[in-house]
Amino acid sequence: MLLAVGLLALVTVASIALGAREIPLDQVWHGLFHYAGTDDDVVIRRVRLPRTLLGLLAGAALGVAGAAMQALTRNPLADPGLLGVNAGAAAAVVTAISFFGVTSLTGYVWFALAGAAAASALVYLAGGSRSATPVRLALAGTAATALLQGYTNAVQLTDQVALDRMRFWQVGSLATADMATVEHVAPFIAVGTLLALGTARPLNAVALGDDTARGLGARLTRTRVLVMVAITLLCGSATAACGPIVFIGLMVPHVVRGITGPDMRWILPYAAVLSPALLLGADVVGRLVTRPAELQVGIVTAVLGGPVFIVLVRRRRMAEL
Incomplete structure (x- = not known):
């Protein structure tokens, strides 16, 4: 864990110090702690610092x-979009753009959170609510995702303005981050993280099967509701602020299990540390490889994450992931 925290700290410093504009380290320090309004200070304080903070929050949330x-x-290939959270957020954002004329990122956040929450509630009800099982939830999430994606595509095809604005949001990026967005999503991510950490012990019982979990005293309905609320808050907030970023929530838990084993009391804290390290690292790579232009972090994670995940799958049996 100390090594993971050290890696995160190193990547955080790199995210603030490196970018399309070359800034000496002493000026980076000056911009952070002795702000005087110079061009370098503005870049550090108003561009890179909010971007880094949002990357930390979104990465932890997705992981x-x-x-x-x-x-x-109980599905090793599940990612935060399985319950329709990403699709619900996207449907709400395209609705905000096309029908309500919302143009600011802070406006997208509230609509995306509402859409993510509505999608999760729909999936929970369609999956059987109190009688929901992992398979039913996964099937209901797949159906809801298909329905919401069809709606999103239909609106974009009939509204050129919505299509133009949505295509930038859907790529997944930290480039438009500001402190207002960070302040909006931070409380939701904090509450979601605490809820998820609080369900670590019952989730260990759930992994053994429903009957065994009941025999161990786990309250399955309450656990599933709390976890779905946590996932909605975490994934909904991250998606609202950055757009849908792939592979972070899918790949990092697999890597973490190779370090910690199957105990969720360790997997969740490790994921909260290593996921933002991966997200910020990918963002730094995107800023450097095409300097002075920029490659969006959602593209970098997709390009790098696909081959890495294939290697993980080939090296270990799926049943062991």
């Missing part, structure tokens, strides 16, 4: 949500 999702559904 914890992915680990919780895989435990809840």
